[in-house]
Amino acid sequence: MDFTLSQEHQMAVEMVRNFTHKEVIPIIKEWDRKQEMAPHILPRMAELGILGINIPVRYGGQGFDYITLGLVCEELEYADTTLRVVMSVHMGLNSMAVLQWGTEEQKQRFLTPQAKGEKYACFGLTEPGAGSDVAGMTSTAIKKGDHYVLNGEKMWISLASKAHHALVVARTDLNAADPHDGLSAFLVELDSKGVTTGDIHGKMGVRAGSTGWLAFQDVKVPAENLLGQEGEGFRIAMSCLDNGRYTVGSGATGLIRASLDASVKYANDRKAFGREIGKFQLVQQKIAYMVQSYEMARLLYLKSGWMKNQGMRNTKETSLAKWFATDASFDAAAEAIQVHGAYGYSDEYDVERYLRNSKGAVIYEGTSEIHQLMQAGYALGYRADGDLRCELPAYDADFWQAEG
Amino acid sequence: MKIVVCVKQVPDTAAKVAVEGGKVTWGDAPLVINPWDEYAVEAALQAAEKGGGTVTAISLGAEEAKEALKHALAMGCAEAVLVNDPALAELDTQGASRVLAAAIRKVGGVDLAVFGKQAIDGDSGVTAAQTARVLGWPAATLLASLSLESGTLKGERAMEEGRQRVEAALPAVASIVKDYGEPRYPSFMGIRKAAKAEIPAWTLADLGIPTPAAAVMWKEIMNPPARQITNEMITGSSPEEIANKLADKIMEEKVL
Numbered sequence: 264m265d266f267t268l269s270q271e272h273q274m275a276v277e278m279v280r281n282f283t284h285k286e287v288i289p290i291i292k293e294w295d296r297k298q299e300m301a302p303h304i305l306p307r308m309a310e311l312g313i314l315g316i317n318i319p320v321r322y323g324g325q326g327f328d329y330i331t332l333g334l335v336c337e338e339l340e341y342a343d344t345t346l347r348v349v350m351s352v353h354m355g356l357n358s359m360a361v362l363q364w365g366t367e368e369q370k371q372r373f374l375t376p377q378a379k380g381e382k383y384a385c386f387g388l389t390e391p392g393a394g395s396d397v398a399g400m401t402s403t404a405i406k407k408g409d410h411y412v413l414n415g416e417k418m419w420i421s422l423a424s425k426a427h428h429a430l431v432v433a434r435t436d437l438n439a440a441d442p443h444d445g446l447s448a449f450l451v452e453l454d455s456k457g458v459t460t461g462d463i464h465g466k467m468g469v470r471a472g473s474t475g476w477l478a479f480q481d482v483k484v485p486a487e488n489l490l491g492q493e494g495e496g497f498r499i500a501m502s503c504l505d506n507g508r509y510t511v512g513s514g515a516t517g518l519i520r521a522s523l524d525a526s527v528k529y530a531n532d533r534k535a536f537g538r539e540i541g542k543f544q545l546v547q548q549k550i551a552y553m554v555q556s557y558e559m560a561r562l563l564y565l566k567s568g569w570m571k572n573q574g575m576r577n578t579k580e581t582s583l584a585k586w587f588a589t590d591a592s593f594d595a596a597a598e599a600i601q602v603h604g605a606y607g608y609s610d611e612y613d614v615e616r617y618l619r620n621s622k623g624a625v626i627y628e629g630t631s632e633i634h635q636l637m638q639a640g641y642a643l644g645y646r647a648d649g650d651l652r653c654e655l656p657a658y659d660a661d662f663w664q665a666e667g
Numbered sequence: 668m669k670i671v672v673c674v675k676q677v678p679d680t681a682a683k684v685a686v687e688g689g690k691v692t693w694g695d696a697p698l699v700i701n702p703w704d705e706y707a708v709e710a711a712l713q714a715a716e717k718g719g720g721t722v723t724a725i726s727l728g729a730e731e732a733k734e735a736l737k738h739a740l741a742m743g744c745a746e747a748v749l750v751n752d753p754a755l756a757e758l759d760t761q762g763a764s765r766v767l768a769a770a771i772r773k774v775g776g777v778d779l780a781v782f783g784k785q786a787i788d789g790d791s792g793v794t795a796a797q798t799a800r801v802l803g804w805p806a807a808t809l810l811a812s813l814s815l816e817s818g819t820l821k822g823e824r825a826m827e828e829g830r831q832r833v834e835a836a837l838p839a840v841a842s843i844v845k846d847y848g849e850p851r852y853p854s855f856m857g858i859r860k861a862a863k864a865e866i867p868a869w870t871l872a873d874l875g876i877p878t879p880a881a882a883v884m885w886k887e888i889m890n891p892p893a894r895q896i897t898n899e900m901i902t903g904s905s906p907e908e909i910a911n912k913l914a915d916k917i918m919e920e921k922v923l
Contacts (some may be wrong), residue, residue: 270862274741278853285849312855325855664859 268334275316275327276334282311283342291343294471295616298464301471304346305425309380313339314353317658318362321667322370323378328658329571333513333564340514341521344620345472347514351628352421353377355507356386357430361450363655364491364499373428373450385426386507387417387451387477388500394419395633397432397500398442404433404449404484411435411449411489413457413482419627423475424460429453430503431477432496439494446496450488457482468619491653502651505578508585508628509567515588515624516560522592522599522617523553529603529612540602549598556591563587574657578648579641586634589624596621668720668815671771672711672744672781673798674704676728676735677788684788686890700735703783703843705742705850710813710843711781712743712851718815720778721745725770727755727763733866740861741853748774752870754878760789762879764797769874771802779820782842784809799840807833811846 268276286307294301308314317332318324332354340347361374376382393399402415413433420429429451439445453460462475491499527550530541540546563584570577596618600607607614625631640646678684682696700708711722724739724747726732736747750770758766771780780802785792799806807813810833811825820839824831825846853861871878901916903909917923 270737271858274737274853274858274862275855278741278855278858281852311852316855326859327855 268330271327272331272334275331276338278311279313279335279338280341282307282313283338283346287342287346291345291471292610292613292616295343296470296610298466298470300345300425300473305349305383306380308346308349309383312380313350314380314383315358315378317354318358318374318378319663319665319667321665322362323375324663325378326660326664328568328660328663329509330565330568333509333568336510336513337517337520337561337564340517343471343616344469344514344518344624347510347517348421348469348472349383351507351510351514352385353383353426355510356503357384357428359506359655360430360448360490360499360503363502364448364495364653365450366487368487369450369490377428382427383422383425384428384430385420385422385477386503387420387429387431388503389417389419389627391416391418395630397497398446400432400434400446402431402433402479403437404431404435404447406435406486409486411484411486413449413451413479413484415479417477417479419463420475420477422473423477424462425473427453429477430490431479432500435493435496443497444494446500447493448490448496448499449484450490451479451482451484452488453477455482455484466623468616468621468623470619495652498651501578502655504628505581506571506655508581509564509571509577511624511628512560512567512581512584512586512588513564515585515592515621516557516564518592518617518621519553519557519560519588519595522595522614523550523557525612525614525617526550526553526599526602529606533604546602549602553595553598556595560584560588560591571655572658574654576648576651576654579637582629582634582637585624585628586631586638589621590631593618593621593625668715668718668779669774669777670711670715670720670722670779670781671774671777672704672707672722672724672739673767673794674708674724674726674735674739674783675701675786675788676726676732677701677786680787686888689888691888698731698734700738701783701786701788703785703787703845704735705738705783706843706845706847707781707783708739708742708744709850710810710841710847711779714779714781714813714815723748723774725750725767725774727751727758727766727770730868736866737861737864738853740864741857742851743854743857747864747866749866749868750870750874751868752872752878754871757881758879759881759883760791760794761797761882764794764801765876765879766871766874767794767798768801769876770869771798773869773874778837778839779815780804780838780840781813782840784842784844795840795842802838802840804838804840805835806840806842807835808842809844810841811844813841813843813847 312325315324320326336347358377377384404411404413431451435447436445457480459478533540567577567581567584599614676698678693679696679699682693684693715722722744724744727750782795796806809824810822813822820835
């Protein structure tokens with residue numbers, strides 16, 4: 264077993280770290296207060312190639328592996344959760360699904376401009392009345408000749424008002440015996456007639472990000488924009504979550520590290536009773552738990568990334584990585600505030616933002632409760648992953664890096 | 668157009684540098700490309716991009732200096748060469764300049780050699796000028812801008828007294844300051860290329876020069892004496908009260 268990261272991995276991390284330390288960390292607090300996304304973030308992530316990091320070069324990407332995606336997400340969320348959220352929807356939930364399920368024509372039309380960062384992508388699954396209960400969705404896509412007519416509303420959609428493309432899941436068979444089998448996935452261009460989008464304000468966290476809604480009223484979606492086959496929508500959505508959750512788990516790992524670093528710095532600087540507070544054992548205990556959480560979260564997501572590289576199904580491992588890291592990031596941020604005392608309660612320091620940002624990830628892309636049910640289901644033998652018609656392709660450096 | 672950029676591997680700026688047992692140590696802090704050299708790489712790449720040339724990065728150092736070269740490759744340099752010879756362990760700046768000049772000559776046909784304004788470890792800031800002297804080329808140092816037009820280097824020197832426009836016939840040596848503009852990040856494509864790159868290592872024998880004699884010896888290295896610093900928090904019920912107390916304190920201590 265070799266735990267060494269390759270030079271490519273290390274240099275990619277260093278590059279993203281340079282970017283976030285120079286261009287994000289100095290300004291993020293201001294934009295978090297404004298509850299707006301800093302306008303330069305998405306174009307810079309595109310320009311630097313981050314938006315196509317693990318997509319093959321032939322489809323406009325940078326040709327790195329799935330482990331690099333996790334490492335990049337860790338670095339991005341170390342700076343701010345909103346940057347990692349971009350990767351979760353643009354890459355994990357959308358672009359990787361097109362790589363996995365798309366036809367060659369769809370890869371050229373959708374994946375290539377997305378990987379180049381010319382187009383931004385989002386993911387429309389959740390509805391105002393359907394979150395964990397995916398099969399309870401009410402959006403419909405009814406086939407009429409050479410197109411589908413899409414109607415419905417999607418809620419809590421990251422990049423809703425910024426994205427050009429959305430992967431939307433809707434009901435195509437209203438009479439399916441199992442409602443899961445009545446769902447299909449579509450690649451929707453958001454400048455289509457009948458699409459409206461908007462932002463949601465007043466969120467507890469990820470305030471410097473874009474979260475919103477998509478509404479579809481009689482939107483004509485060409486039949487060739489169907490991703491996979493009719494009735495495969497639920498399986499596609501779940502495969503998307505295997506990738507989205509990977510980015511969430513690796514990102515939350517970065518949030519734990521941010522809480523740890525902030526706490527270590529403060530504990531070494533702040534004095535009480537004539538010595539640095541780091542000298543007190545109860546402060547040390549908090550730091551020790553953060554170290555433990557960070558190392559565990561990192562090992563879990565790196566294992567998922569390695570399995571993706573090998574082409575192995577990783578639903579169970581990715582669920583575990585996401586569940587553990589997001590819960591642990593919430594705990595780490597809360598304890599980081601405790602280490603900072605009253606100062607941690609103010610936005611003079613970053614740790615209160617870490618706590619607000621950490622909570623969302625305990626809810627989206629499978630609540631912690633859903634992941635507990637999944638893990639118990641695997642352990643008890645109630646749950647097993649069947650083969651997919653299209654698996655996420657294993658990382659093949661020659662294929663990924665060839666010009667095409 | 669053939670451009671060489673000279674880069675150095677140095678301890679990270681955040682490293683705590685100290686002297687232990689007569690030797691400089693930075694603990695387990697990482698080594699990085701000299702931050703000033705990143706500006707030099709940027710200037711070299713921009714000159715090559717405008718003039719249609721290539722950039723070769725050269726570093727003088729041990730095996731680990733290849734990391735600085737890989738950073739330069741990842742930023743966009745076409746080639747990189749390490750000059751590594753056990754005889755070069757105790758070089759002064761003049762010796763380093765003789766070795767770098769020999770390496771630049773060995774590359775052959777070089778129009779411009781670019782340096783950072785200084786290295787953050789030795790901080791001498793004279794290597795660019797000394798290398799120019801050895802090569803017999805004009806030196807345009809501390810440049811905040813640089814352009815190459817029909818065999819001539821044009822640039823603006825950023826000095827404490829102001830700006831100075833200079834011109835020099837190529838081949839020439841330039842050193843670059845921060846005012847030039849932010850260096851680019853390594854690109855992901857560049858990173859993949861750099862990670863795979865086999866960087867050749869040249870010895871003094873390859874360069875065809877003897878071990879340069881050191882003109883400057885480091886007889887003794889010591890830590891600066893520790894300073895006693897006391898902090899005092901000035902508090903008050905209003906900003907005005909705090910400001911008044913601070914002003915009184917400054918007068919009392921005869922700071923003003």
